[in-house]
Amino acid sequence: MNRPTGGIPREFGAFAKLQQLFLSLNDLRGQIPSFLGNISTLQVIGLSTTNLTGSIPPTFFNRSLMIVDLMHNDLSGSLPSDLCSRWPNIQRLLLSDNEFSGQLPETLTRCKELLVLSLSYNRFQGSIPRDMDSLQKLQDLYLSLNNLTGTIPRSISNMSSLHKLLVRSNHIVGDIPSEIGKLVNLNEISLRNNLLTGEVPHEVFNISSLQMLSLSSNSLSGSLLPSSDLSLPNLEILLLADNGFGSNIPQYISNFSSLIRFDAGSNQLSGPIPTSLGNLKNLRLRGSIKSAHSRA
Numbered sequence: 001m002n003r004p005t006g007g008i009p010r011e012f013g014a015f016a017k018l019q020q021l022f023l024s025l026n027d028l029r030g031q032i033p034s035f036l037g038n039i040s041t042l043q044v045i046g047l048s049t050t051n052l053t054g055s056i057p058p059t060f061f062n063r064s065l066m067i068v069d070l071m072h073n074d075l076s077g078s079l080p081s082d083l084c085s086r087w088p089n090i091q092r093l094l095l096s097d098n099e100f101s102g103q104l105p106e107t108l109t110r111c112k113e114l115l116v117l118s119l120s121y122n123r124f125q126g127s128i129p130r131d132m133d134s135l136q137k138l139q140d141l142y143l144s145l146n147n148l149t150g151t152i153p154r155s156i157s158n159m160s161s162l163h164k165l166l167v168r169s170n171h172i173v174g175d176i177p178s179e180i181g182k183l184v185n186l187n188e189i190s191l192r193n194n195l196l197t198g199e200v201p202h203e204v205f206n207i208s209s210l211q212m213l214s215l216s217s218n219s220l221s222g223s224l225l226p227s228s229d230l231s232l233p234n235l236e237i238l239l240l241a242d243n244g245f246g247s248n249i250p251q252y253i254s255n256f257s258s259l260i261r262f263d264a265g266s267n268q269l270s271g272p273i274p275t276s277l278g279n280l281k282n283l284r285l286r287g288s289i290k291s292a293h294s295r296a
Helices: 010-014 034-038 106-110 154-158 178-182 202-206 251-255 275-279
Strands: 020-022 044-046 067-069 074-077 092-094 099-103 116-118 123-125 140-142 164-166 188-190 195-199 212-214 219-223 237-239 244-246 261-263 285-287
Touching: 010 034, 154 178, 178 202, 251 275
Parallel strands: 020 044, 044 067, 067 092, 074 099, 092 116, 099 123, 116 140, 140 164, 164 188, 188 212, 195 219, 212 237, 219 244, 237 261, 261 285
Antiparallel strands: none
16 A cells, blocks of 8 residues: 655646545645646545645635545635635535634535535634525534534524534533424534533424434533423433533433433432433443533
8 A cells, every 4th residue: 555745746737637636644744735726627635634734725726626625634724705606516525623713704605515514623713604504405514623602593403404413612602492403314413512501402302313412511401301202212322411400310211212321420410310221221321410521
């Protein structure tokens, strides 16, 4: 197996009909060369984990690109406000684990073909764009570990194709919109380590497709689970630690037959631990009432 090192060879710029370029997991270093933008046929480019530095050159915004994977580098700078007009066909924009900063452009919502938007582990600021529901095809939204503020826009409930909503470790305030319950295709919700307040809406616990719900390390309150009329047959991970939930651990949590991880430590719970938890044959982690908050 070859592992090229050094900069990206200039000869690639001469491949006039090149459609896909994969150079990930190599020690390339240096900056993204501007000559890659001269390849008008390029649709897919993979440059993840290649030790690249600097910003994205303006010429790199080729209108033909559909998939851009620049994850796990040391790239910096901000995203241009006209990103979507430069990349009108972009379907997968993967920029996680870099040093990007600045505001999340409101115009991101004009990338109508987006299926996956991955911007986690950066230094983005500002709020989540209010009209995110314009991205009707978006399936996975990764915004974790940034410096985002503001609230979760209620318009997110119109993103009917959404499977993953991961916005953990930011500075998001306000409540969890009950409208999220309309997202019937959601598999994962992670809002852990934010500044959320209020009760968890009953509607969230009725997303039958949900496999992971992570709400630890916020300032949420109310009952641990809002009612016995819940339908979560596929839930495997339930993380509610380090909040202000009161009351007791309800018996009907044993109805979540697929549960593997459950942590409700560091809350204000009282009463006995239900013996019915023993009926959950797949359960591997049980957060005790006085345990430290989950690290997951």
